[in-house]
Structure formats: C-alpha cells, structure tokens
Amino acid sequence: MKQPFPFTDPDTAIAALAERLSVVRDTEHATDHVGRILAEPLVADRDSPAADVSAMDGYAIRMSDLQSDADVPVSGISQAGAAPPAMVDGQVVRIFTGAIIPDGCEAVVKREDTEELDASIRFLPAPIDATVPGSHIRRRGENAPIGSSVLDVGTEITPAVVAALANFGCTAPECYRRVKVAVLTTGDEVVDPATRQLEPWQLRNSNRSAVQAMLHQHALATVDTAEHVKDDRDSLQASLAAAIAVCDVVVMTGGVSMGDYDYVPETIEQLGAEIVFHGLPIRPGKPILGAATQDGKLIVGLPGNPVSATINCHRFVLPLLRRIAGKQTWADKPALVTLDQPPQKAIPLHAMLLARTTATGAAELVPAKGSGDLVALGRSDGYVAVPPMTTTTGPWPMFGW
Numbered sequence: 001m002k003q004p005f006p007f008t009d010p011d012t013a014i015a016a017l018a019e020r021l022s023v024v025r026d027t028e029h030a031t032d033h034v035g036r037i038l039a040e041p042l043v044a045d046r047d048s049p050a051a052d053v054s055a056m057d058g059y060a061i062r063m064s065d066l067q068s069d070a071d072v073p074v075s076g077i078s079q080a081g082a083a084p085p086a087m088v089d090g091q092v093v094r095i096f097t098g099a100i101i102p103d104g105c106e107a108v109v110k111r112e113d114t115e116e117l118d119a120s121i122r123f124l125p126a127p128i129d130a131t132v133p134g135s136h137i138r139r140r141g142e143n144a145p146i147g148s149s150v151l152d153v154g155t156e157i158t159p160a161v162v163a164a165l166a167n168f169g170c171t172a173p174e175c176y177r178r179v180k181v182a183v184l185t186t187g188d189e190v191v192d193p194a195t196r197q198l199e200p201w202q203l204r205n206s207n208r209s210a211v212q213a214m215l216h217q218h219a220l221a222t223v224d225t226a227e228h229v230k231d232d233r234d235s236l237q238a239s240l241a242a243a244i245a246v247c248d249v250v251v252m253t254g255g256v257s258m259g260d261y262d263y264v265p266e267t268i269e270q271l272g273a274e275i276v277f278h279g280l281p282i283r284p285g286k287p288i289l290g291a292a293t294q295d296g297k298l299i300v301g302l303p304g305n306p307v308s309a310t311i312n313c314h315r316f317v318l319p320l321l322r323r324i325a326g327k328q329t330w331a332d333k334p335a336l337v338t339l340d341q342p343p344q345k346a347i348p349l350h351a352m353l354l355a356r357t358t359a360t361g362a363a364e365l366v367p368a369k370g371s372g373d374l375v376a377l378g379r380s381d382g383y384v385a386v387p388p389m390t391t392t393t394g395p396w397p398m399f400g401w
C-alpha cells in the first residue's frame with residue numbers, strides 16, 4: 001500500500017478499473033432472464049396498441065351526437081376480445097376499456113358522463129364542452145409503431161422490462177451470459193459459519209456469506225467457486241490461478257493490508273495482473289485493492305474486516321459486475337438522504353457510514369464500534385457516503401443493501 005492514494009475518490013477509482021475490464025460477449029436465448037442483460041434490442045413485432053382502442057368504459061360517439069336534452073340510441077357494443085360493430089348515423093356504440101374503436105367513431109365519452117336510459121343515453125352538460133375529437137381514444141401505434149426499437153441492448157431485465165418483452169411476444173430474449181465469479185476468503189483464524197465449537201482465536205467466515213449473498217441478489221452473476229484459503233503463499237497462488245482461469249471476476253477478502261501474512265497483493269502481482277489501486281482515501285476499506293488481468297478480468301482484494309468487506313463489495317464489485325455483464329448504465333445512482341443527526345467526527349477520508357432509513361424518508365446512522373462490528377452491520381439498511389472533513393447532515397447518497 002503506497003501513499004499518496006492513486007485516486008481521490010471511489011468513483012474515479014472504479015472508472016479507472018472499469019476501463020481495463022473485458023465485457024462479456026457470449027449470448028444465449030434465456031427464459032430465466034429476470035435480472036439479466038439484453039443482448040438484442042427489443043423491436044415491436046406489431047403496433048402498440050395494435051388498433052385504435054378505448055381508454056375508458058363509455059360510449060363511442062361522433063361529435064355531432066353531442067347534444068344536450070336529446071336521447072341518443074345505443075346501436076351496439078364494442079367489447080375487448082371481439083371486432084367492433086359499425087357505427088350507425090345518429091346512434092352511439094357502448095364500448096369497454098381496451099375494445100376497438102368502431103369505424104367513424106370520433107371520441108369516447110365515459111359512462112359516468114352520461115345518463116344511461118334503457119336503450120339510449122343522454123349526455124350530461126359538462127362533457128359536451130370537454131369532449132374533443134380523439135377524447136379517450138388510444139391511437140394505434142402511439143406507444144410504438146411496428147418495427148420500431150423499444151429497448152436497447154444493455155438494458156437490465158427488470159419486472160417492468162419483462163412486461164414489455166411479453167407484450168411484444170418475446171419470452172426468451174437473447175441475453176449476455178452470466179458473469180462467473182469466484183470468492184476467495186483468506187485467514188488462518190477463519191472457520192466455516194456452521195462451526196459450533198470455536199477457539200477464542202477463531203471466527204466464523206461472515207465475509208464469504210456476505211459476498212455470496214450480495215451476488216445471489218443479482219442474476220447477472222453466478223458464484224462458481226467459493227473457497228477459503230489459509231494464509232500460505234503457495235495455496236493462495238494456486239487458488240487464485242485456478243479461479244482466474246475459469247472465472248471473469250475473483251473477489252478476495254482479507255490479507256490485503258500490511259501484516260506479515262498479507263499475501264494477497266504479491267499473489268496478484270505474480271499473476272501478471274495490473275494493480276490499478278492498492279489503498280484509497282476511504283473508511284472503511286483504506287487497504288482495498290483493485291486489479292485487472294492482461295485479458296481484462298477483475299480481481300478485487302477486499303479488506304478482511306467484515307463491515308469493510310461488505311460495504312466495499314457493494315460499492316466497488318457490484319457496479320463493475322454490471323459493467324462486465326454488459327449493462328449500459330452500470331454506475332451507481334444512489335438516492336440522496338438527509339441524516340437525522342450529523343456524523344460525529346470529521347475525517348480526511350470518504351466515509352461510508354452504516355445507516356438505517358427512517359419512517360420520514362431520512363436516515364439515521366447505526367452506532368458502530370468499528371469495521372469489525374457485525375452487530376451494527378446486521379442492523380443496517382445500507383450505508384451513507386459522506387465526503388472528507390464533513391459533519392453536516394447532507395443530503396448524502398445512501399446505498400441500500
């Protein structure tokens with residue numbers, strides 16, 4: 001870890017690393033596409049809507065029908081799922097939401113704007129003035145004409161996107177393949193979380209659980225390997241080499257700072273990867289390491305302290321994963337929240353403080369004893385990013401888990 005820091009803030013460090021990474025190019029048609037990235041544009045296979053349709057339940061009219069004090073006969077019904085009847089001069093057609101507008105119809109009047117009699121209607125006075133040609137008619141192709149591009153390559157497939165895909169008959173869109181990730185945790189003191197009898201010098205592997213859980217939330221990546229490695233040069237080198245051979249990304253935790261057993265930086269160097277940063281002006285996470293291999297694969301060395309590993313996996317690994325996965329807008333865009341109390345200490349680093357959202361939409365800091373405080377971590381909804389030497393309440397960006 002060399003001083004001064006190579007980048008002044010997390011976002012420029014992330015951008016510099018991003019430039020050196022390869023983006024996934026393999027694609028596949030996928031029915032399990034939620035959360036993945038579109039590798040083909042969505043093109044409208046028909047006009048949307050496919051015909052002029054009614055936006056309301058009511059009556060299809062001609063403008064000349066709009067007279068007060070006259071009974072206007074109802075000549076037929078246009079309902080969803082059937083072709084419309086023809087309009088008859090001087091008569092209206094009862095119409096339902098989504099049903100096709102009959103030829104000759106100029107506007108739709110809502111049912112509640114009429115007095116409905118047995119086989120005829122009367123218009124109430126107000127809608128007579130308010131109705132203009134086209135009222136309550138959705139025009140054929142007004143959302144998207146046939147052949148037009150609806151969604152671009154690089155769009156993440158959210159539930160909203162799934163709705164649009166289904167509307168245009170796309171049930172197995174071409175997606176980029178998922179990003180393959182290996183998680184390597186390190187440390188002789190670290191044991192499996194299921195261990196019941198621990199010595200005082202041992203602790204459970206919360207970092208592996210946190211990183212895996214975070215990646216499982218995102219369908220654009222799969223965790224192909226999750227391995228714990230002892231603090232031993234040769235084992236670490238062998239595990240990293242095996243992981244990087246088959247994965248696009250290796251996320252490591254621990255062994256990244258200045259201890260005698262912190263072999264992660266030299267192991268990454270031996271692999272011939274470029275260390276883009278080792279140390280950033282952030283807390284927690286000052287010793288963080290970001291590297292790119294010659295063929296554009298990502299290696300991140302997260303500090304071992306659990307709060308640091310979890311926050312920085314979220315802050316650094318997730319946006320870079322989105323980038324590698326082919327997502328067009330991959331950078332974080334966190335919402336701004338105001339803190340209900342100012343941070344207590346001004347520090348010359350970008351602070352990432354565990355926080356909880358409050359009922360009023362503000363955020364409160366979760367009291368934490370440091371970057372090993374898993375209790376505070378578990379009580380948090382995310383973290384707030386506060387610039388160096390700042391003790392004001394913001395608003396500051398809040399990153400939610």
Ligand SMILES: Nc1nc2c(c(=O)[nH]1)N[C@H]1C(S)=C(S)[C@@H](COP(=O)(O)OP(=O)(O)OC[C@H]3O[C@@H](n4cnc5c(N)ncnc54)[C@H](O)[C@@H]3O)O[C@H]1N2
Nearest residue numbers: 185187204205206207254255256257258262303304305308
């Ligand atoms: N002389 C210096 N010492 C330290 C510095 C520094 O700048 N100069 N930075 C400190 C900071 S900040 C952090 S963060 C840690 C990070 O160190 P490492 O990445 O080398 O992490 P370790 O020493 O391996 O572990 C730190 C801490 O976290 C526990 N740990 C590790 N792995 C796990 C895991 N998988 N699950 C749960 N807990 C884990 C480990 O037992 C240690 O308690 O360095 C400071 N030192």
Ligand code: MOO
Nearest residue numbers: 284285305308371
């Ligand atoms: O990242 Mo360390 O956890 O800043 O204390």
